[in-house]
Amino acid sequence: MSEPVRYEQDGNVLTLTLNRPETRNSLTEMDMVDALVGCLERAQGDMSVRAVVLTGAGTAFSSGGNIKHMRDDVGTFAGGSSQIRENYRRGIQRIPRAFHELDVPCIAAVNGPAHGAGCDLTLMCDIRIASQTALFAESFAKVGIIPGDGGAWLLPRTIGLSRACEMIFTGAPIDAQQALDWGLVSRVVPDDALLDAALTLAHAIAANPPGVLRMSKRLVREGQRMDLPSLLELSAAFQGIAHRTADHREAIAATFEKRAPRYNGD
Incomplete structure (x- = not known):
């Protein structure tokens, strides 16, 4: 069987590809959870990674939960209520936790249907x-369950409460244009241009100092739960670090010398 997630690095840009097209890249199998979490932890620990692109193999981004496993009460869906709760906590819920700890900017290149947990997976990315x-569909209600992987927290923060409730309560899908209109995505491109567009953006992000990118993302994340005075304090502390880096001095020198900067993460 193929590896559940392909890990491919080109320079400072990492591409992660969900690689189970036969299940439309479902997320609830433990080997997929382990592989994706492992890739995110590896990227977090590697300062040469400055941007991540996440996409799916085949015609779907991710189908979310494995419906056949739901029907057969196996894997994540095996056992009584208490066991299923624990299965979620030790299984798919590790994915949003790993994304929350990822300080590297992450782009979802959504190449097809992103349903249920697959939709929530796109929300775990920054762009x-x-x-x-x-x-895109918060399709949990259609199979008689609730968003079990953080969608009820992620979606309202992305598109607002009213639209999030509409998606969650109906389970109905929205197409790419509606997703753009609602602010769920930042752009829509032709199918054959998707990966190139995502990689071009990733390389533009990766052209900046890695430490600054990671601190900037952490500020944005922490700002979702901090009041302004607290965020200003954290910003001042991070700025003190940034001003004393070699990369900051290189950026200033390159500006005056009218050349491209060369950052090494110091």
């Missing part, structure tokens, strides 16, 4: 680019 055939 979303959709192909014209992408579909």
